[in-house]
Amino acid sequence: MNLDSLKAEYAKHNPKSKAAFEAAKKYLPGGITANVKFFDPFPLFMKGGHGAWLVDEDGHEYVDYVLSYGPLILGHGRKEVLDAMHSFLEEHGAMLYGTPHVGEADFAKTIQKYYPSIEELRYTNSGTEATLLTIRTAAAYTGKYKIAKFEGHYHGGYNDVLISVHPDVAKAGDIKHPIGLPESKGISPEEMENTIILPFNDLDACAEILTQRKDEISGVIMEPMLGGTIPATKAFMQGIRKLTQELGILMIMDEVKTGFRITMGGAQGYYQVKPDLTALGKVIGAGMPVGIMGGRRDILEMAAPQGSDILDSGNHSTNAADILYHSGTYNGHPMILHAGLTTIQVLEKEFDGMIERTERLKKGIRDIYAKNGYHVLTPGIGSMFNIVVTDKEEILTYRDLAGADSEMRKKVDYALLTEGVYNKPGNRYNMCTAHTDDIIDFTLDAYEKAFAKL
Numbered sequence: 001m002n003l004d005s006l007k008a009e010y011a012k013h014n015p016k017s018k019a020a021f022e023a024a025k026k027y028l029p030g031g032i033t034a035n036v037k038f039f040d041p042f043p044l045f046m047k048g049g050h051g052a053w054l055v056d057e058d059g060h061e062y063v064d065y066v067l068s069y070g071p072l073i074l075g076h077g078r079k080e081v082l083d084a085m086h087s088f089l090e091e092h093g094a095m096l097y098g099t100p101h102v103g104e105a106d107f108a109k110t111i112q113k114y115y116p117s118i119e120e121l122r123y124t125n126s127g128t129e130a131t132l133l134t135i136r137t138a139a140a141y142t143g144k145y146k147i148a149k150f151e152g153h154y155h156g157g158y159n160d161v162l163i164s165v166h167p168d169v170a171k172a173g174d175i176k177h178p179i180g181l182p183e184s185k186g187i188s189p190e191e192m193e194n195t196i197i198l199p200f201n202d203l204d205a206c207a208e209i210l211t212q213r214k215d216e217i218s219g220v221i222m223e224p225m226l227g228g229t230i231p232a233t234k235a236f237m238q239g240i241r242k243l244t245q246e247l248g249i250l251m252i253m254d255e256v257k258t259g260f261r262i263t264m265g266g267a268q269g270y271y272q273v274k275p276d277l278t279a280l281g282k283v284i285g286a287g288m289p290v291g292i293m294g295g296r297r298d299i300l301e302m303a304a305p306q307g308s309d310i311l312d313s314g315n316h317s318t319n320a321a322d323i324l325y326h327s328g329t330y331n332g333h334p335m336i337l338h339a340g341l342t343t344i345q346v347l348e349k350e351f352d353g354m355i356e357r358t359e360r361l362k363k364g365i366r367d368i369y370a371k372n373g374y375h376v377l378t379p380g381i382g383s384m385f386n387i388v389v390t391d392k393e394e395i396l397t398y399r400d401l402a403g404a405d406s407e408m409r410k411k412v413d414y415a416l417l418t419e420g421v422y423n424k425p426g427n428r429y430n431m432c433t434a435h436t437d438d439i440i441d442f443t444l445d446a447y448e449k450a451f452a453k454l
């Protein structure tokens with residue numbers, strides 16, 4: 001079957017999602033509220049979940065490998081997390097205090113246990129906000145105003161980093177000197193100039209660019225694993241750490257995807273590298289919105305207020321420009337931190353088993369592709385991986401990925417959608433502790449059926 005007939009079969013199988021999509025288009029541009037959630041001809045509309053399963057509007061059940069793009073590491077509706085939320089509300093009687101509370105330092109202590117580079121931290125409401133704050137912090141600390149990011153890396157939805165996330169390779173220039181390309185309308189030429197694009201896993205090329213522009217660049221922000229699944233080589237990671245130290249540039253590790261997924265200590269635990277600043281999100285919120293910006297104490301201390309605040313009406317004598325501004329109505333949300341802490345406590349006991357089952361699933365998928373005549377790689381460490389149909393033996397960069405057979409991958413994914421396995425076609429796999437051996441057997445069986453159909 002070709003991709004178009006698979007999509008037609010998918011559409012026929014999901015009439016209620018189709019109708020919901022048509023209705024949503026009247027109110028929401030494109031019928032959705034996050035562009036990543038769309039896929040052709042319409043995305044599935046889900047109405048519930050339990051464990052590793054999601055249920056759509058047509059009543060189909062799916063093994064969920066998106067897990068809301070990563071956060072749900074214990075699966076849907078894990079009892080300990082729901083209980084923690086209910087009992088928190090019963091005991092404390094309030095959603096939000098608008099004051100400091102002891103849960104903020106308690107949670108920070110657990111984060112620091114696993115991420116020793118995070119000597120101090122601030123809470124935000126999303127990964128986007130966390131990385132945004134790292135960028136302002138790097139500028140505040142170094143007095144420099146440009147940022148360097150890697151081709152193919154995603155850090156959230158704002159102008160400084162919506163550049164060269166998924167560029168057209170034909171327009172992106174030389175592999176060693178990538179040209180920045182905008183990923184959205186509305187990014188100004190000045191913003192394009194302020195973000196310098198680096199080639200991932202090419203230390204010599206990075207050294208050349210960073211050395212040349214060291215007086216302009218405040219920080220290098222990176223996904224330690226491109227897209228969560230293509231690891232930096234150990235030599236590259238150590239090289240970037242050394243280089244940034246030598247050049248007076250801060251190293252910012254964006255662990256929004258990799259935090260508590262690669263190892264409990266994220267990618268920095270895996271590489272044993274200490275960045276200056278780290279962004280966390282996703283897993284730490286138990287499915288609710290949260291983020292963390294943390295790092296070296298001497299850097300974070302710039303955010304400590306000294307006397308009054310910029311929102312202190314009537315007081316015009318603040319020294320605001322000497323302080324790193326950070327605030328937010330929902331920062332350190334008491335119930336979310338409590339649910340997040342519960343998630344980490346459960347995960348501590350179940351992490352290793354989840355990783356073993358992840359490896360089993362990866363091997364099973366590789367074997368089925370191979371049996372059907374396709375060479376695939378399943379890059380990824382820990383509880384996330386991708387499936388790349390390629391002739392190559394190793395994928396190191398965005399350009400390696402861009403050269404893969406994405407059409408074949410999508411065909412399999414569409415065929416799986418009618419066999420009870422949910423992934424947005426082409427997306428990485430996120431695993432959870434609720435993916436049991438039985439569920440992995442179910443998934444591999446669905447793969448066999450999908451290939452038989454193709």
Ligand SMILES: Cc1ncc(COP(=O)(O)O)c(C=O)c1O
Pocket residue numbers: 069126127128129131154155156157223254255256257281282
């Ligand atoms: C590496 C990385 N950084 C930042 C973000 C943005 O996080 P959020 O979607 O919570 O704003 C994401 C989201 O996918 C991410 O994967």
